[in-house]
Amino acid sequence: MDCDRFREVLPELLANELGASDLAAADDHARRCAECGRELADHRKAWQLLGVLDEEIVVAPERLRQMAAQALARAVAEPTLEAGASIEPAGGAAGGATVRVVTHSRWRLWRQVAAAALLVAGTALTTRVWIERRAALPDFLDDADFVQHFELIRDLPELDLEGDLLDVDDELLLLNAMRGA
Amino acid sequence: MTPLLCSLWLALVAWFPQEVAAPPPATSAEARAAVRASWSALAPEERADIERAWGRWKRLGKEDRAVMTRRHERLERARARARELPADEAPRGLSRREANRRALADLREVWDELPRDLRRGFDGPPGDLPLEQRQRRLKLEMVGYLQFALLEQLRPQVERGELREDEVAALAHRIQETPNERTALLRQFIVDHPQAFRVAPEVIEKVRNAADPGSGLRLLDKARRRRGGERPLLPPFPRPPHPPRGPGNGNPDEPREPRRANGSA
Numbered sequence: 001m002d003c004d005r006f007r008e009v010l011p012e013l014l015a016n017e018l019g020a021s022d023l024a025a026a027d028d029h030a031r032r033c034a035e036c037g038r039e040l041a042d043h044r045k046a047w048q049l050l051g052v053l054d055e056e057i058v059v060a061p062e063r064l065r066q067m068a069a070q071a072l073a074r075a076v077a078e079p080t081l082e083a084g085a086s087i088e089p090a091g092g093a094a095g096g097a098t099v100r101v102v103t104h105s106r107w108r109l110w111r112q113v114a115a116a117a118l119l120v121a122g123t124a125l126t127t128r129v130w131i132e133r134r135a136a137l138p139d140f141l142d143d144a145d146f147v148q149h150f151e152l153i154r155d156l157p158e159l160d161l162e163g164d165l166l167d168v169d170d171e172l173l174l175l176n177a178m179r180g181a
Numbered sequence: 182m183t184p185l186l187c188s189l190w191l192a193l194v195a196w197f198p199q200e201v202a203a204p205p206p207a208t209s210a211e212a213r214a215a216v217r218a219s220w221s222a223l224a225p226e227e228r229a230d231i232e233r234a235w236g237r238w239k240r241l242g243k244e245d246r247a248v249m250t251r252r253h254e255r256l257e258r259a260r261a262r263a264r265e266l267p268a269d270e271a272p273r274g275l276s277r278r279e280a281n282r283r284a285l286a287d288l289r290e291v292w293d294e295l296p297r298d299l300r301r302g303f304d305g306p307p308g309d310l311p312l313e314q315r316q317r318r319l320k321l322e323m324v325g326y327l328q329f330a331l332l333e334q335l336r337p338q339v340e341r342g343e344l345r346e347d348e349v350a351a352l353a354h355r356i357q358e359t360p361n362e363r364t365a366l367l368r369q370f371i372v373d374h375p376q377a378f379r380v381a382p383e384v385i386e387k388v389r390n391a392a393d394p395g396s397g398l399r400l401l402d403k404a405r406r407r408r409g410g411e412r413p414l415l416p417p418f419p420r421p422p423h424p425p426r427g428p429g430n431g432n433p434d435e436p437r438e439p440r441r442a443n444g445s446a
Contacts, residue, residue: 140235141217147208149238150216152253156234158281159252165288166252167316169259170395171323172291174356174367177398178334179405179413 001025006036014043244313251316259284262396287402296417299326324360326418328353333416335377343377364394371401380404 001009001022006029012018013026030037140146146153159166220228241249263283264275275283292300299322310318331353338344352370356363368388371378375385384404391397 137217137220138232140232141220142213144208145239146235147212147216150219151257152249153234153238154231154277155253155256155281156238156249157230158256158285159249160237162285162289163248163252163312163316164319165285165292166255166259167248167319168323169255169288170360170364171320171327172288173395173398174327174363175330175415176287176291177367177371177401178331179415 001029003029003033003036006030006033007039010040010043013040014047244311248312248316256281256284259288262399287399294415296326296415299418324357327363328357329418330416331356334413338374338377344374364398368394368397371398 006026009018009022009026013023018026030040152159165172220231223231238246238249260277260280263280332349335344335349339346339349348370352366355366359366368391371380372385372389375382378401380388380401381404384400387400388397391400
């Protein structure tokens with residue numbers, strides 16, 4: 001086994017997962033190659049340290065009750081973290097260990113939504129009223145000439161079509177009366 | 182020098198009093214509110230009609246507006262009469278259009294029976310004369326014919342000795358001379374000579390007591406219709422007929438085509 005092959009099988013060697021022949025060859029190379037032997041020794045020390053950290057952390061029941069009480073008190077005192085909430089670092093660059101929870105409460109969210117809806121509805125209503133008002137009441141309704149002669153203008157088609165009759169209505173009346181007498 | 186003179190000239194033109202159009206008459210807030218209320222109550226088609234009529238009214242000149250104003254006063258009077266008829270003759274709450282139609286029906290009936298030569302003179306093509314001139318000419322022709330028809334109509338009574346010739350001649354003369362009193366004159370003449378006109382005493386009383394002379398004369402026509410008597414034809418006009426005024430001036434015996442709404446007379 002050469003050095004490259006030794007480095008390839010090193011993780012399996014540390015995990016005791018190498019086959020018997022590979023294990024024998026690796027041990028043999030580690031004894032003969034000083035550099036690979038030193039690397040194997042360093043890795044084994046690191047694995048030993050990891051093994052220490054993996055050991056079960058034992059927390060005293062009293063400490064657990066205290067932690068639970070503190071968490072419960074915080075939850076009661078502060079608003080619930082809602083969807084849409086953001087967490088910002090507190091205390092500047094040095095305060096990375098703690099966070100400040102900036103909440104957007106349900107009430108505040110609904111208030112914003114309602115305000116936006118009101119704004120949209122108000123704009124739409126005003127536009128509609130304005131359009132309808134313009135459609136229903138044309139500008140000439142305020143024209144003094146139109147207002148003064150409104151009744152006449154209403155009858156203007158008849159005054160055009162039957163104007164001759166109206167021009168001589170007295171004479172037609174007299175002619176008719178003479179015939180009836 | 183030239184720019185200075187130009188500036189002076191412009192300043193003079195600007196300073197010189199210009200003819201300013203008379204401002205439109207002020208309208209009260211109540212009048213505007215009433216118009217708005219009427220407008221809101223109208224159907225869309227009526228609004229469209231009024232909008233068209235407003236466009237036409239704006240184009241009318243001062244004289245044409247005066248003609249239309251006179252016509253409108255007459256139409257309003259006729260419409261009021263149509264609405265005052267008893268309920269068996271006209272339902273209550275006649276629509277404006279229906280009231281107009283009824284108001285003009287009697288006039289139309291007499292108009293359509295005018296002698297053809299007379300009507301031919303009236304029925305010029307639209308646009309032939311300005312409104313005001315047309316109205317004046319029409320009035321003149323009708324008054325001339327009225328005087329003639331009066332003498333013709335009363336000739337039998339004169340021949341029978343029921344009326345005096347000088348009385349009839351005086352009536353015809355006064356009818357021509359006093360246009361504003363001719364209705365009252367004729368009513369009084371009929372009331373004074375009930376025998377000659379074959380009018381029953383109770384009808385004569387109603388004619389005499391009618392609120393206005395025109396209503397009195399209408400009572401005569403109504404009484405005649407109730408009797409079922411035939412109306413004598415109006416006498417033909419002896420004056421030479423007017424030449425046709427152009428293509429489209431058809432047979433005057435045919436129903437008269439309504440004038441176009443563009444209003445050109």
